[in-house]
Amino acid sequence: MSQHRTAGEDLALLTAHEASRCLAEGKVSSVQLTQRMLDRISQSQNNVFITVNLKALEEAAAADARRAKGEVRGPLDGIPMALKDNISTQGLRTTCASRMLADFVPPYSATVARRLSDAGCVLLGKLNMDEFAMGSTSENSYFGAVKNPKDPQRVAGGSSGGSAAAVAENLAYFTLGSDTGGSVRQPAAMCGVMGMKPTYGRISRYGVVAFASSLDQIGPITKDAEDCALVLAAIAGKDPYDGSSLANPLPDYLAALEGGAKGLRIGIPKEYMGEGISPEVRAAVEAMAKTLEDQGAVVESCSLPRTEYALSAYYVISSAEACSNLGRYDGVKYGYRTKEYKNLAEMIEKTRSEGFGDEVKRRILLGTYTLSAGYFDAYYKRAQQARTLIMEDFRKVFHQYDVLLTPTSPVTAWPLGQKHANPLELYAMDVCTVSVNVAGLPACSVPCGLDSQGLPIGAQFIANTLGEAVLLRAAAAAEKGGSV
Amino acid sequence: MTITIETVQHIAHLAKLQLSDTEMSRLADEMEKIVGFADKLGELDIEGVKPTTHAVAVHNVLRDDELKPSYDRGKILQNAPERDAACFLVPKVVE
Amino acid sequence: MDEFKTVIGLEVHAELDTKSKIYCGCTTEFGGEENTHVCPICSGMPGVLPMLNRKVVEYCVRAGLALNCAINPYSRQDRKHYFYPDLPKAFQTSQFDQPLCLKGYVDIVADGQPKRIGITRIHIEEDAGKLIHEVGQTRVDYNRCGVPLIEIVTEPDFENSAQVHAFLEALREILLYTEVSNCKMEEGSLRCDVNLSIHRVGEPFGTRTEMKNLNSFSAAVAAVQYEAQRQRRVLSAGGKITQDTLRWDDAAGNNYVMRSKEDADEYFYFPEPDIMPMVLSDGYIDRIRQTLPELPAHRRERYVSQMGLPLYDAQLLTVSKFISDFFDQTVAAGAQPKSVSNFIMGDIMRLLNERGWAAEKLPISAQSMAELLSLIEKGAISNSMGSKVIEIMFDEAKSPTDIVQERGMAQVSDAGAIREMCRQVIAENPKIVDDYKGGKVKAITALVGQVMKMSRGKANPSMVNQLLEELLN
Structure with missing residues (x-):
C-alpha cells in the first residue's frame, strides 16, 4: 500500500482514497477538492474535457452538507470525478465526441453515472475520446485530439484518451472509460495510470452509448489499485436495466488488495511477447514479472495459440455490431440533421455522411460489408466461432494460472498524427488487448515503468471470468514492488 | 478479396452513407486491406465449432409485465432536429 | 377454364395483450396523445437497452401450443435492419433462425371441405411506430413502437380466398380463447400479409408477390381474389409476374407496387447481443399447456356430439369464450344443455344487445342461471315467466328464487x-x-x-x- 499523503500537499496529487480520508478527517471539503480540479481543468491545454459540469460545485456543497449532518454515503462521497462522454448524463450533453451528437442532452442517466452519483461523487464533466469510442489514439474526435499529459506532442491513447489523461494530469480523482477492444487499458498504459476492464456483464452498460454491444464494458481509470477497488465496488453488480449484467455477488475488492504476490500463479503467454512488441516494453514487462517472482509469485511461460485470430475476430464483430448500433443516427429523433435535402432518403444519407467522421464511416462500411448477403458466414459467424476457440484457449490456461501478464500496448505513446493515415497499422496496435474483450474476460493495465524517452509503459494482467479480485491483488503487488 | 469502387458504392448505399468519389476510392483501398486482414479467419478450422453469440452464459433474463410511467413528451422530443408540439417531423414519406 | 392453381401463404401479425411493451414499461394501451406512451427505450435513444417482457414469451408459447406447434427449447432474438422513420433503432428486434414456435397447424372448414393449414413458425417481435402523413411533411408517433407482436407464418397451403377467410376466423378465435391478443382489427391488433403465386396445373410454382396493408378479413379476401385474377390475366396474356411487394388499397379495391425485387431490403440479420437467449424447459412448457383453455373447435364438437346441440347453437355459443364458459358452467351446475342454449341465444343475447354490453358484462352467474332453469323445470315458474326473471336479474343482484317469491311470480299449479x-x-x-x-x-x-x-x-x-x-x- 502506498503511504498516505495528506491535505498538506497539493490536493490535486492525492489519490481518491487519500482525498476520501482527508474529507473524513475534516481536513478538506468537497468544495475545495472540486474547486482545485475545476481550476486545473480550466488551465489544462490537453483538450481532455468536452463539457464541464456547471453544477459540480453545487454537488460538492451538497456532499459537504451531508457530511456535516453525518449522512456520508460512503468512501466516494464528495470525491470529484469525470466520465467518458459516451456515458449518458441526464441534463448534461453527451456527445460521443461526434458531430452527430454534439448537442445531445439525454433525459436519462447511465446506470454507472447514477451509481456514482448515489455514492456521492461530484461530476466534474465529460471527457474527450475517439468518436463513438472507435480508435486507439483519441484523435478521432469532433472536438479535436486529446494530448498526452506526459508529452503533449503525443497521443494519449484511446478511445478513452480523455479519461486516462484526466487522471494522469490530476484533473479528476478518478474517471470512467469504456473498453471495447482495449479502450480503457491502452490509454491508461500510455498515460501512466491504472485502468481496468472488468468481466463482460460485471458493470451495467445501460446508458453507455453502444459501439459493439457484445464487447463493450465500462471500466475505472485510477491512480492506483486501491482507488480501482473503491470505484469498482461502487459501480459493479446486477442492473435490472441490463440483461447482460451478472447477478453474481461482489467480493470484497478492498480486501483483495492485501493478498500479496506470494503464491500467485502468473502465466506469460508467449504470443504476447513476440515480434511487434517493442524491446523496451518487453523488457519492462519481464522486469515486472521478476519483481513479482521475487515477492513469491510463480511465473511461467504459457501459450494461447489462437491469439493471432483475435484481432481479425475483434474487427469483424465490433464493426458488424457498430453498423447496427449506429443505424439510429438518422437525423429524425435527435442529434445532427443536414441543412439541405430534397426528400427523406437524402436527408438520412446526408445527415449520416456529414455527422460521422471518417473512422466511424469506415467501420460502418466494414460492418455492413461483413453482414451483407453472402458474407455473413464467412465473416461474422466465423468470427463468433473464432471467439469460441479463443475462449477455449483462455479456459485451458486458467486451469494453471491465476493471472496472465502481458504488455498492454506493443509500443509507448506515438506522436500525434503519426499513424493517422494508416488504419490497418493502427488496428494492429490493439493486438494485446482485444482478445480479452472477445473472450469477455477481466483485465487491467498497471504502470510498468518508463521507456528511454520517459514515456509510460503499461503491463496488463488478465484473469478468468469474474476474477477482478485477483487482478486487484496482482496490481497491488505490482505497485508494492515499485515501478521498474 | 478485391473491393471495387462499385462494391463500396453498394455498401455505402445500404449503410445510408453518401460518399464523394475521392472518399470512395480511398475507402475501396482501405477496405480491401482491412477485409484481407479479416480473411485471416478463413485459416481457422471451425468445423463444428459453436458460434459465441453472447459473451456471458446467461439465459432467460426477463422482466415482469409491469407498467412504468412513460416520459414527459417534452423530454422525448427535446433533442429532435425538427418537431411540433407532439411529434417528430420528417420530410414527407411516400408509401 | 380453371387451368391455373393458386398458391397462398400468410404472415399474420397479432399484437399481444400485455400491459407493458416488449422491452420497456410503457403501456400498450391503444390511443393516447402522440408520443405520450414513450420512453428512451422504445424511442431508441443512444445507450438504452431492451429488457424482454416475460409475458411476451409466455403468450407466444401459449399461441404456439394452441396452434399445435413444437416449442423450440433454445430460442433467441435477432436484429432485422432497415431504415425507416417509424423504426427508431433502425432495426426491429425480431427472431430469425431460432423462433419460439415451429411447425404447427390449424384445421379449418372452407366451402364445406375440411382442410389443414400448416404453420411454419411463430416468433416474437416489436411493433413499429406510426407515420402521420400531411401536406409537405410526415409526423412520427412512437406510441405503438415496442408493442409486442407475434408473427404467425403459414405454409403455402391455401388455394383460395374462402380458405384464407376461414383460417383467419379460426386463428382469431384461437388467439381470443387463449387470451394472447384482443384481435381488434380496427386498432391494428391483427393484420396480415399475403404471399400469392399461380401456376398452370402440372407446372412448377410461379413467381410470388407479397401484398401488405390488409387490415380486415374482408380486405384479405378481396385482395387475394384481386391478385389471383391479376396474375391470371398477366400470365394468360403471355406476360410475366415480377417478384414485387404490393400494397393493397382497400378503398380502390386494387393494389400497386411498393417495391420491386431490385430494391428489396437486405436485413442483415444477426443475433441480438443485448437480449440473452431463451432456454425453455419441458416443465415450463407443460405448465403453460395446462393453462390452455379448451379451444372453440373442440367445444363445438363436444356440444354437438356429447350434448346433442344443433351445430347452429354450438357455433353461436362459441362466438365468445365468455359465453361458452358460461354455458359450460351452467350445464355443470345441473341445467339441461338445450334449455341453457335457448336462453343464452334468446333472452341473454337480446338483453346484452339492448344494453350494448359486451358478453363479459353479463351480470348473471352460472349458478343463478342454473337455479332459474331448475325453477322452470320443476314447474315453479313458466318459461315465459323465466324470461321476465332474467330481465330483472340484469338489473338487480338477486337470486331467481327471491325474485319469483318477492313478486309472486310462482306458477299456480293448484x-x-x-x-x-x-x-x-x-x-x-x-x-x-x-x-x-x-x-x-x-x-x-x-x-x-x-x-x-x-x-x-x-x-x-x-x-x-x-x-x-x-x-x-
Missing part, C-alpha cells in the same frame, strides 16, 4: 284454482266452446289464452290445457 278459472272462461265464451265442440280442436288455444290472462301468466299452462279438455269433454 288444480282446484285452475279448474275454477277454466269453468269461468268456458261460461264466458260459449262461441269458442261451440267451435271446439264442432270439431275445431285448435279453438282450445284461445281458451287457454283466456285462462292464462285471468291468472296473470301464473297458471301452469299444461294443467290449463289438460283441465279445459277434461271439462269440455
Whole structure:
C-alpha cells in the first residue's frame, strides 16, 4: 500500500482514497477538492474535457452538507470525478465526441453515472475520446485530439484518451472509460495510470452509448489499485436495466488488495511477447514479472495459440455490431440533421455522411460489408466461432494460472498524427488487448515503468471470468514492488 | 478479396452513407486491406465449432409485465432536429 | 377454364395483450396523445437497452401450443435492419433462425371441405411506430413502437380466398380463447400479409408477390381474389409476374407496387447481443399447456356430439369464450344443455344487445342461471315467466328464487284454482266452446289464452290445457 499523503500537499496529487480520508478527517471539503480540479481543468491545454459540469460545485456543497449532518454515503462521497462522454448524463450533453451528437442532452442517466452519483461523487464533466469510442489514439474526435499529459506532442491513447489523461494530469480523482477492444487499458498504459476492464456483464452498460454491444464494458481509470477497488465496488453488480449484467455477488475488492504476490500463479503467454512488441516494453514487462517472482509469485511461460485470430475476430464483430448500433443516427429523433435535402432518403444519407467522421464511416462500411448477403458466414459467424476457440484457449490456461501478464500496448505513446493515415497499422496496435474483450474476460493495465524517452509503459494482467479480485491483488503487488 | 469502387458504392448505399468519389476510392483501398486482414479467419478450422453469440452464459433474463410511467413528451422530443408540439417531423414519406 | 392453381401463404401479425411493451414499461394501451406512451427505450435513444417482457414469451408459447406447434427449447432474438422513420433503432428486434414456435397447424372448414393449414413458425417481435402523413411533411408517433407482436407464418397451403377467410376466423378465435391478443382489427391488433403465386396445373410454382396493408378479413379476401385474377390475366396474356411487394388499397379495391425485387431490403440479420437467449424447459412448457383453455373447435364438437346441440347453437355459443364458459358452467351446475342454449341465444343475447354490453358484462352467474332453469323445470315458474326473471336479474343482484317469491311470480299449479278459472272462461265464451265442440280442436288455444290472462301468466299452462279438455269433454 502506498503511504498516505495528506491535505498538506497539493490536493490535486492525492489519490481518491487519500482525498476520501482527508474529507473524513475534516481536513478538506468537497468544495475545495472540486474547486482545485475545476481550476486545473480550466488551465489544462490537453483538450481532455468536452463539457464541464456547471453544477459540480453545487454537488460538492451538497456532499459537504451531508457530511456535516453525518449522512456520508460512503468512501466516494464528495470525491470529484469525470466520465467518458459516451456515458449518458441526464441534463448534461453527451456527445460521443461526434458531430452527430454534439448537442445531445439525454433525459436519462447511465446506470454507472447514477451509481456514482448515489455514492456521492461530484461530476466534474465529460471527457474527450475517439468518436463513438472507435480508435486507439483519441484523435478521432469532433472536438479535436486529446494530448498526452506526459508529452503533449503525443497521443494519449484511446478511445478513452480523455479519461486516462484526466487522471494522469490530476484533473479528476478518478474517471470512467469504456473498453471495447482495449479502450480503457491502452490509454491508461500510455498515460501512466491504472485502468481496468472488468468481466463482460460485471458493470451495467445501460446508458453507455453502444459501439459493439457484445464487447463493450465500462471500466475505472485510477491512480492506483486501491482507488480501482473503491470505484469498482461502487459501480459493479446486477442492473435490472441490463440483461447482460451478472447477478453474481461482489467480493470484497478492498480486501483483495492485501493478498500479496506470494503464491500467485502468473502465466506469460508467449504470443504476447513476440515480434511487434517493442524491446523496451518487453523488457519492462519481464522486469515486472521478476519483481513479482521475487515477492513469491510463480511465473511461467504459457501459450494461447489462437491469439493471432483475435484481432481479425475483434474487427469483424465490433464493426458488424457498430453498423447496427449506429443505424439510429438518422437525423429524425435527435442529434445532427443536414441543412439541405430534397426528400427523406437524402436527408438520412446526408445527415449520416456529414455527422460521422471518417473512422466511424469506415467501420460502418466494414460492418455492413461483413453482414451483407453472402458474407455473413464467412465473416461474422466465423468470427463468433473464432471467439469460441479463443475462449477455449483462455479456459485451458486458467486451469494453471491465476493471472496472465502481458504488455498492454506493443509500443509507448506515438506522436500525434503519426499513424493517422494508416488504419490497418493502427488496428494492429490493439493486438494485446482485444482478445480479452472477445473472450469477455477481466483485465487491467498497471504502470510498468518508463521507456528511454520517459514515456509510460503499461503491463496488463488478465484473469478468468469474474476474477477482478485477483487482478486487484496482482496490481497491488505490482505497485508494492515499485515501478521498474 | 478485391473491393471495387462499385462494391463500396453498394455498401455505402445500404449503410445510408453518401460518399464523394475521392472518399470512395480511398475507402475501396482501405477496405480491401482491412477485409484481407479479416480473411485471416478463413485459416481457422471451425468445423463444428459453436458460434459465441453472447459473451456471458446467461439465459432467460426477463422482466415482469409491469407498467412504468412513460416520459414527459417534452423530454422525448427535446433533442429532435425538427418537431411540433407532439411529434417528430420528417420530410414527407411516400408509401 | 380453371387451368391455373393458386398458391397462398400468410404472415399474420397479432399484437399481444400485455400491459407493458416488449422491452420497456410503457403501456400498450391503444390511443393516447402522440408520443405520450414513450420512453428512451422504445424511442431508441443512444445507450438504452431492451429488457424482454416475460409475458411476451409466455403468450407466444401459449399461441404456439394452441396452434399445435413444437416449442423450440433454445430460442433467441435477432436484429432485422432497415431504415425507416417509424423504426427508431433502425432495426426491429425480431427472431430469425431460432423462433419460439415451429411447425404447427390449424384445421379449418372452407366451402364445406375440411382442410389443414400448416404453420411454419411463430416468433416474437416489436411493433413499429406510426407515420402521420400531411401536406409537405410526415409526423412520427412512437406510441405503438415496442408493442409486442407475434408473427404467425403459414405454409403455402391455401388455394383460395374462402380458405384464407376461414383460417383467419379460426386463428382469431384461437388467439381470443387463449387470451394472447384482443384481435381488434380496427386498432391494428391483427393484420396480415399475403404471399400469392399461380401456376398452370402440372407446372412448377410461379413467381410470388407479397401484398401488405390488409387490415380486415374482408380486405384479405378481396385482395387475394384481386391478385389471383391479376396474375391470371398477366400470365394468360403471355406476360410475366415480377417478384414485387404490393400494397393493397382497400378503398380502390386494387393494389400497386411498393417495391420491386431490385430494391428489396437486405436485413442483415444477426443475433441480438443485448437480449440473452431463451432456454425453455419441458416443465415450463407443460405448465403453460395446462393453462390452455379448451379451444372453440373442440367445444363445438363436444356440444354437438356429447350434448346433442344443433351445430347452429354450438357455433353461436362459441362466438365468445365468455359465453361458452358460461354455458359450460351452467350445464355443470345441473341445467339441461338445450334449455341453457335457448336462453343464452334468446333472452341473454337480446338483453346484452339492448344494453350494448359486451358478453363479459353479463351480470348473471352460472349458478343463478342454473337455479332459474331448475325453477322452470320443476314447474315453479313458466318459461315465459323465466324470461321476465332474467330481465330483472340484469338489473338487480338477486337470486331467481327471491325474485319469483318477492313478486309472486310462482306458477299456480293448484288444480282446484285452475279448474275454477277454466269453468269461468268456458261460461264466458260459449262461441269458442261451440267451435271446439264442432270439431275445431285448435279453438282450445284461445281458451287457454283466456285462462292464462285471468291468472296473470301464473297458471301452469299444461294443467290449463289438460283441465279445459277434461271439462269440455
